[in-house]
Amino acid sequence: MRQWAILVGAIVLEVAATVSLRASIDNPWWAVLTVAGYAGAFVALSALLRMGAPIGVVYGIWAAAGVALTAVLGTVLFAEPFTLLVGIGIGIVVAGVVLVETGHGHVTEGKVRS
Template identity: 50%
Template sequence: MRKWLLLAAAILLEVTATLSLRGALDHPALYVLVAVGYVGSFTVLALVLRAGLALGVAYGIWGASGVALTAILAALFFGDPLTGVMGIGVALVIGGVLCVELGAQSAQSAGSARAPRSHDEGAPS
C-alpha cells in the first residue's frame, strides 16, 4: 500500500509542477514551485522503485496519469481545449496504464508460481 501512496504523491507533485509551469508565464514566482515539484516528483518516484514497484509499471502509471490529469486540470484552470477526441485519448491512456498494471500482476503471479526452489529446500536433512 505504501508504494501506491508514494506513487500518487509523485504523480501529484509532477502535475503540480507542470501546471505551475504554465502559471509561471504570468507569475514568475511560481518557477520555485516548478523546481520543487519536479525534484520532489523524481525523488518520490525513486522511493516508489525502492519500495518494490517495477520500473515499467511505476513509470507507465506516473507518466500516463500525469498526462491525463494535466490535460483535464489545464482545461479547468487555464481554459485549454479538451475535445471529445482528446477525451478519447485520455481514456486510452488510462486503459493502457490498466493493461500494463494487469500484465505486471499476471507476470508476477506466474513468476511466483514457477519460482525455482533453492538448493536447501526439499533436501534431506
C-alpha cells in the same frame, strides 16, 4: 499501501509542477514550484523503485495520471480546450497502463508470476 501513498504523492507533485510551469508564463515565480514539484516527484519515484515496485507499472501509472489530471486542470484553470479527441487520448493512455499492469505479472519471492 505505503507504496500507493508514495505514488499518489509523486503524481500530485508532478501535476502541480506541470500546472506551475504553465502558470510561470504569466508570473516567473511559479518556476520555483515547478522545480520543487518535479524534484519531489522524482525523489518519490526513486523511493518506489528502491522499495521494489516495478518500473513499468510505476512509471505507467504516474505518467497516465499526470497526463489526464494535467489536461483536466488545464481546462479548469487556463481555459484550454478539452475536446473529444483529448478525452479519447486520455482513455487510450489509461487503457495502455491497464494493459501494462495486467500483462506485467506479480512478483512473489523475487520471481515474476503471470
